[in-house]
Amino acid sequence: MNASTSLGSAHSTTTTAPRTRRIVDAPTRVFHWLFALSFLGAYLTADGERFRLLHVTLGYTLAGLLTFRVLYGIWGPPQARLSLMLRKLAAGPRWLKSLATTASDGSLAGINWRQGQNLLMALAVVALLVLVLPLTLSGYATFNEWGDFLGGDWVEELHEAVGEAFLAVVLAHLALIAGLSILRRKNLAQPMLSGRTEGPGPDLARNNHLLLASLVLVAVLAYWAWEWQQSPNGLISAGAWSSATSDRHHDDDD
Structure with a gap:
């Protein structure tokens, strides 16, 4: 009886799911996927x-x-908070300086790669949010044919250029997530699906x-x-x- 109980306890221990913590809340995830779906649909129906x-x-x-x-x-x-992303961006020059200093010494072991990852991710997100404003304003102007009053087709051309820039940032964002996921052997897109990531610690999104x-x-x-x-x-x-x-x-x- 004791042996079977020990075996059962060992089996339950080995099959226990790894501990996770919530780092992305539901509104952020819903926004992310609706945002991505809307841009994809808008880009495919642009012509x-x-x-x-x-x-x-x-x-x-x-x-x-x-x-x-x-x-x-x-x-x-x-x-x-957007202020959190802005703080990550504000730390960018200091991280780049430390990167240059460490690289000049011939050793990459002392580089804070996690901070670099956070910096690049924050930069991509902020760029996408910033580009939405000229994208939608130029699209509104194009739809209402403001170019006829402003002279030339530059409004429509601006809309197309911003759309292509937006697509480029999206592709760079996806490539960054894929590359970091491979390097770290961890699915970095998972938190945007479940909101959770593996590892100990308290929930960032309580x-x-x-x-x-x-x-x-x-x-x-x-x-x-x-x-x-x-x-x-x-x-x-x-x-x-x-x-x-x-x-x-x-x-x-x-």
Whole structure:
């Protein structure tokens, strides 16, 4: 009996899930994925007139999500504050100086790579948030044809240039996460899915704020539904679908 009990205890110990702690709350995760989905959809529907209303709706969604993130970054919990990212960026020059000093000595062992990772991640996030403002403003101006009054097509060209810059930052952000995940042998994207990461210590995000996250999701879905109802033929008209389908069949035949 004692032997079987010991074996059972050993088995339960070896199968116990590793300890985790919550570092990203639900509103931040919902914002992240809605933000990524909206940009991806807007980028894919940028060319032509067939999906123009959908493109504009997703652009407005980006602007609304940016507003939420700024407000949440000002009055939200400590781990979601924008001031935290700004402090990481402010420490950048000091880290770069230490990097240059350590590298000149011929040894990389003393470099604080975790601080460098935090610096690069914060830089990518801040760049994306900053680019949303000129992206959406130039998109609004293009949609309302302000270029006719301002002279030339520079407004539309500005919108396209900012969109490409935004895409470049997104790709760099993804490459950074993938590269660091490989180097550290740890899935750094996992916290944006579950909110948790392996390791001891207290939860950085003490409250998950699930209700607020649900409200953000419902607000975005309600806005999409409202825009669909306001559009005469919906955000994606039957003509757009049939045209896209015929183009795909044409490409297959070629």
